[in-house]
Amino acid sequence: MNIPRIVAALVCLTVLAGSSPSPARAEDRPSLSDRIDDLQDEIDSLTEEIDDLREPVEEFELFDECMFLIGVSERPGYRYGATTRKALALDIRGFGRPDFQFLAFPAEEPPSIECNEDAGQEDSDD
Amino acid sequence: MRRLAITLVTIAGLALGATDAHAGEESTAPAAARLAAARADVARLEQQAELMQLSVARYDAWQACLKGVPVSEYGDADRQFGFAYDERDGAATSFRPALAVDRRRRPGREDYLFLDFDRSGGCRSATTKPGGTADAASARATIGNLERRVSRLKRTARRLLAASERFDDWESCLSWVPVTEYGDPDGAFGYVFGNAFRPALAIDRSDWDDPDYMFLAFVGGDRPGRECQNEPGEGID
Numbered sequence: 001m002n003i004p005r006i007v008a009a010l011v012c013l014t015v016l017a018g019s020s021p022s023p024a025r026a027e028d029r030p031s032l033s034d035r036i037d038d039l040q041d042e043i044d045s046l047t048e049e050i051d052d053l054r055e056p057v058e059e060f061e062l063f064d065e066c067m068f069l070i071g072v073s074e075r076p077g078y079r080y081g082a083t084t085r086k087a088l089a090l091d092i093r094g095f096g097r098p099d100f101q102f103l104a105f106p107a108e109e110p111p112s113i114e115c116n117e118d119a120g121q122e123d124s125d126d
Numbered sequence: 127m128r129r130l131a132i133t134l135v136t137i138a139g140l141a142l143g144a145t146d147a148h149a150g151e152e153s154t155a156p157a158a159a160r161l162a163a164a165r166a167d168v169a170r171l172e173q174q175a176e177l178m179q180l181s182v183a184r185y186d187a188w189q190a191c192l193k194g195v196p197v198s199e200y201g202d203a204d205r206q207f208g209f210a211y212d213e214r215d216g217a218a219t220s221f222r223p224a225l226a227v228d229r230r231r232r233p234g235r236e237d238y239l240f241l242d243f244d245r246s247g248g249c250r251s252a253t254t255k256p257g258g259t260a261d262a263a264s265a266r267a268t269i270g271n272l273e274r275r276v277s278r279l280k281r282t283a284r285r286l287l288a289a290s291e292r293f294d295d296w297e298s299c300l301s302w303v304p305v306t307e308y309g310d311p312d313g314a315f316g317y318v319f320g321n322a323f324r325p326a327l328a329i330d331r332s333d334w335d336d337p338d339y340m341f342l343a344f345v346g347g348d349r350p351g352r353e354c355q356n357e358p359g360e361g362i363d
Contacts, residue, residue, distance in 0.1 A: 056290035087326040103241040
């Protein structure tokens with residue numbers, strides 16, 4: 001075996017392995033610690049954003065829980081002066097499909113607190 | 127010479143190991159603890175965002191199914207003329223206004239644009255459910271995985287904000303229109319209908335009783351995206 005050659009090769013390997021790929025790449029690549037710091041900053045900012053969204057999103061959740069549909073149909077033949085006219089009437093009886101399903105809201109001051117009081121509750125025998 | 131070779135091999139091994147220091151750092155205690163905390167935070171935010179997305183999806187689903195129906199009140203609110211109405215109480219037939227679909231006036235000139243929920247076609251289908259593409263929560267999520275999930279959450283938050291602004295724009299333009307059905311559904315009294323009597327809908331202006339319903343409508347040409355004349359949720363006087 002040619003020991004001096006092996007030693008020389010190992011020295012070269014040591015030098016190559018010890019040197020960083022390039023100074024620029026080392027700077028570009030953040031350490032794990034830096035990445036966790038950045039991630040935590042992003043999470044903090046996101047937590048704030050999502051907290052801020054809670055109230056507006058709850059508004060349409062409330063709207064969704066409180067609104068309802070009323071069946072209404074248009075009927076011809078109501079007397080209006082010397083002639084007749086169509087008018088709208090509720091169509092919530094029977095099995096026929098009404099002409100319209102109008103969006104309505106409970107009559108309390110909207111958006112009411114009471115209208116969604118049953119939303120999301122589980123059935124209880126109490 | 128052999129000793130020198132062994133020493134050099136050891137040094138080379140140490141030097142090679144040093145380049146992997148970053149990779150090994152993930153398993154060090156402080157980094158691992160911080161990553162675990164970040165994982166828990168990201169999972170909590172994902173859960174909150176998903177619930178919000180469900181609300182938004184439901185809102186988008188029914189909002190897309192609404193279409194405006196122009197409605198106007200015909201007849202005099204002071205009951206000097208209008209639809210014939212008989213209380214069948216011995217008094218003479220009087221007049222009452224009633225609501226009807228307005229096909230004559232130009233769009234935006236009607237009294238109210240009621241909102242009709244279209245139950246045909248896709249509007250009967252189930253609400254789209256968000257989610258499904260998110261990475262499965264993993265107790266071993268890496269920093270790269272968490273970074274991707276945070277980026278996705280940021281996009282979700284932007285979408286939620288846009289949806290809430292869209293809803294606010296729409297809802298702040300809506301009015302609550304008090305409507306009552308006058309007349310007897312069984313035909314004992316009400317609007318004159320041939321030789322019979324029928325109920326019909328009219329704006330409820332009474333001070334002493336609550337209206338039957340509050341219909342949601344855009345009033346007097348109000349439309350989302352434009353300046354609305356009526357205050358949010360304002361009723362009709």
